[in-house]
């Protein structure tokens with residue numbers, strides 16, 4: 330309470346050093362240091378969680394917390410596949426997932442092994458229906474056979490991002506066993522995680538899902554037991570935009586590349602969302618939207634008009650030339666472009682380096698996509 334009072338009194342001091350100084354005049358040095366850190370963490374939390382529910386945090390736990398729209402989408406799916414089933418959030422961190430579940434009206438027990446983090450969660454979740462406990466995920470103090478498990482392991486075991494799932498906390502093999510004790514489970518994984526590694530009894534019948542938010546791939550999750558619902562054995566891409574949700578599920582099919590000269594004349598280059606690409610569903614998206622692939626190995630599609638979908642972005646192609654800087658500059662200048670942004674697939678050089686080479690002399694800022702096709706590296710001058 331003393332910290333809260335002191336923070337309220339210095340709330341108009343925004344500059345961190347001046348704020349720390351002002352707090353030192355009100356509190357003893359150690360408490361003032363805590364108060365200054367809390368003020369800084371609250372500012373960071375407010376930027377990341379606009380609804381402002383995170384009042385208590387540690388730096389590390391804040392970095393790891395699930396984005397609000399992603400947590401809400403998970404909670405929505407749990408309520409749909411396991412209606413009326415209470416949830417055990419075994420690694421709750423600051424409580425983002427537990428909060429979203431509770432907002433759906435679902436009962437939730439949230440646990441974390443770290444005492445300080447569990448205390449933060451319990452303060453952040455005050456006023457919700459969530460119950461917070463300090464517990465090891467692998468020894469759940471609940472009746473697991475009647476609950477749905479959410480588990481988001483710590484993938485930064487020693488500070489840095491850890492790619493070996495056996496070094497996560499809890500480790501992957503223990504999580505897979507734990508999940509089997511609940512009626513259903515959602516295991517949150519890194520988007521880079523190789524789902525094939527998840528075989529060994531768990532993968533069969535599971536739903537592998539990749540989620541992006543505002544164009545950024547943010548997580549993969551494995552849905553097990555009742556969690557897989559109708560989509561057992563499939564892959565799903567979930568694309569969260571501002572006020573839009575796109576979903577595409579299926580078993581991957583190859584991209585269909587038309588034999589005809591597909592890129593002649595007026596056409597659109599369609600760039601599937603990273604969640605669709607990571608889920609391996611580019612061929613499925615092409616079929617659903619009636620679009621061809623640009624090349625069997627590339628994740629670009631092409632079509633005669635922009636497809637009405639939140640699952641991909643599309644640009645009208647103004648010119649297509651070999652990715653030779655002189656030819657690209659000529660094409661850009663014909664359309665009045667100068668500096669450009671480059672998007673690329675299958676080209677070894679960094680996009681910034683390509684943008685420097687392609688820079689032309691026109692007044693408009695342009696957009697170029699570079700792709701490796703069967704006909705070599707091609708550049709597509711796009712209507713930005």
Ligand SMILES: C[S@@+](CC[C@H](N)C(=O)[O-])C[C@H]1O[C@@H](n2cnc3c(N)ncnc32)[C@H](O)[C@@H]1O
Pocket residue numbers: 390393394395419420421422423424425426440441442443446464465466467481482483484498499
């Ligand atoms: C990635 S964070 C979870 C973030 C959370 N989903 C959120 O949105 O705030 C992982 C958490 O797992 C906790 N943890 C690690 N090992 C654990 C274990 N064996 N049992 C319970 N919690 C554990 C860590 O303390 C950390 O807070």
